Amino acid sequence: xxQSVVIKNSLMEKNKEEILRLQQEANARALAxxxxxxxxxxxxxxxxxxxxxxxxxxxxxxxFMPSSELFTTEMNLLPKNPTLENFAQALVKVPLLRFVxxxxxxxxCITIGQIISCSLAAFAFSFLDFKGKNFLFMLVMAxxxxxxxxxxxxxxLTVSKLGWLDSYHVLIVPxxxxxxxxxxxxxFYMSFPxxxxxxxxxxxxxxxxxxxxxxxxxxxxxxxxxxxYTFINAWNMYMWPLLVTGSNELRTVQIGIxxxxxxxxxxxxxxxxxxxxxxxPSISIFIVGQKQLIRGMFSGAVKG
Numbered sequence: 001x002x003q004s005v006v007i008k009n010s011l012m013e014k015n016k017e018e019i020l021r022l023q024q025e026a027n028a029r030a031l032a033x034x035x036x037x038x039x040x041x042x043x044x045x046x047x048x049x050x051x052x053x054x055x056x057x058x059x060x061x062x063x064f065m066p067s068s069e070l071f072t073t074e075m076n077l078l079p080k081n082p083t084l085e086n087f088a089q090a091l092v093k094v095p096l097l098r099f100v101x102x103x104x105x106x107x108x109c110i111t112i113g114q115i116i117s118c119s120l121a122a123f124a125f126s127f128l129d130f131k132g133k134n135f136l137f138m139l140v141m142a143x144x145x146x147x148x149x150x151x152x153x154x155x156x157l158t159v160s161k162l163g164w165l166d167s168y169h170v171l172i173v174p175x176x177x178x179x180x181x182x183x184x185x186x187x188f189y190m191s192f193p194x195x196x197x198x199x200x201x202x203x204x205x206x207x208x209x210x211x212x213x214x215x216x217x218x219x220x221x222x223x224x225x226x227x228x229y230t231f232i233n234a235w236n237m238y239m240w241p242l243l244v245t246g247s248n249e250l251r252t253v254q255i256g257i258x259x260x261x262x263x264x265x266x267x268x269x270x271x272x273x274x275x276x277x278x279x280x281p282s283i284s285i286f287i288v289g290q291k292q293l294i295r296g297m298f299s300g301a302v303k304g
Contacts, residue, residue, distance in 0.1 A: 056279075058155045063087070063273040070269060086273035091261060095248050096274060099256035104281070106241075106252060107234035113176035114230050115223055121177070122185030123211050127197045131200070137186075144179045149239075156243055170244045175234065182228050188222040189215065228285060235282050253278040 049058075058077065062070060063086055065079035090096055124130075125137050155174055164170040193213075198244065200210045238254040245251050257278060260271040 004110040024222050027269040031098075059272050060276055062269060063276045065269060067269045086269045087277065090270045090277070093255050093270065094259045094274075096253070096256055096277065098248065098252055099253045099277065100281070102171075102250060103235055103252040103254075103278075106237075108233045109168075109172045110175045110234040111227050111230045113172065114178055114181045115226055116186050118125065118181030118226065119211060119216060120220075121182045122189055123207070123215065125182070125186050126189035126192075127194065128207075140182055142177050144183075152239065152243065155240075159244060165224070165244055166246050166250055168250070171241060171250070174240070181230065184226055185219070185222055192218070229287055232282050235285075 018194050033058070061078055064082040065076065066081060066083055066085070067161070069080055121140075125133060159165060159170045159174070163172070196214070197210060200214060236254060237252065241252045242255050245255070257271060258273050259265050260274050
């Protein structure tokens with residue numbers, strides 16, 4: 001009897017060891033499979049990233065390339081004699097730093113202005129109850145379907161009569177609000193219960209204090225998304241600054257880059273060097289705020 005029990009226990013131990021070994025082998029195969037899939041996915045991502053970034057990478061290469069190397073029968077992807085002369089000449093030929101400053105001032109003021117105005121308008125459409133609110137909101141949303149080119153002439157005539165041409169006012173004031181920003185903030189505010197506003201009013205909180213002390217701190221992701229989106233759009237404006245500015249003191253970077261173009265072959269490398277310099281701020285803003293941008297765009301889409 002004791003011998004059979006011993007044999008039975010030994011068989012059970014062997015079975016346990018065999019099962020444990022099989023489990024370890026299965027786990028090892030699953031881990032190897034996951035690593036292989038992850039490696040393949042990573043390789044595909046790297047290839048796709050290089051393919052997408054190839055124009056930017058080639059532009060950076062051309063920026064460091066002498067013009068004599070660019071206009072040859074050989075296909076030079078990388079500069080044989082890298083130089084910083086293109087960047088230095090770009091800064092000398094046109095007041096590029098002044099243009100960058102103008103774009104920073106314009107884009108920064110537009111971003112701050114849109115955050116304030118759009119948050120105030122979104123608060124009214126979300127928490128206040130007044131006659132014609134839904135109809136007025138539909139009118140605001142309808143303006144998103146009107147292309148900017150359709151109103152640029154009337155806007156130009158208006159600012160011309162006001163005497164704002166060739167000034168910071170004309171670059172900033174027409175863009176201090178946007179229907180897209182109002183919609184973004186409103187959708188975010190709609191996820192908050194109305195009882196939050198009612199409780200604040202019972203405690204004696206004014207509307208402005210409720211916005212700046214309660215709403216805005218709770219909507220950091222929406223503010224970040226709005227700031228990144230607005231700053232990049234304002235930084236890349238071309239048609240309106242070209243139309244309303246005429247002096248180097250007020251021109252923006254997008255207009256200044258076109259001034260680097262001329263009939264000689266060296267202008268290509270100069271212009272590419274200028275482009276590389278002016279895209280650094282916008283790319284930096286996007287890299288820093290991309291998480292806030294994605295989070296803010298989707299945060300108000302789902303309730304609960």
